[in-house]
Amino acid sequence: MPVEEYTRRGGKRLTYVIEYDQGEYFIHRNGIMKKSFPDAIVTGISAKEATPELMLKLAIGDIETLNGMDE
Numbered sequence: 001m002p003v004e005e006y007t008r009r010g011g012k013r014l015t016y017v018i019e020y021d022q023g024e025y026f027i028h029r030n031g032i033m034k035k036s037f038p039d040a041i042v043t044g045i046s047a048k049e050a051t052p053e054l055m056l057k058l059a060i061g062d063i064e065t066l067n068g069m070d071e
Contacts, residue, residue: 004056008063011071018059023050025059027069034069035062 007015017028023040026033037058040050062068 002052002056006060006063008071010064011066014071016063018056018063020055020059021052023047023055025055027059027063035059035067037062 001019001021004018004020005015006018007013014029016034019026019028023045025037027035037055040055041047045054
């Protein structure tokens with residue numbers, strides 16, 4: 001599973017670790033799971049569309065908006 005570090009542009013500008021793959025991603029900060037998105041199909045994204053690249057973009061969007069997590 002690929003891993004990417006991402007630093008939020010706003011707020012406290014904290015750095016998060018994103019693990020992502022086909023149809024899933026997990027966001028961590030300081031070793032603590034901040035968000036888990038384990039199955040894209042549940043949200044209506046087809047398996048074909050749920051590429052690792054899309055999962056990374058969705059994770060970055062969640063970090064920037066703090067969607068479903070605290071800073």
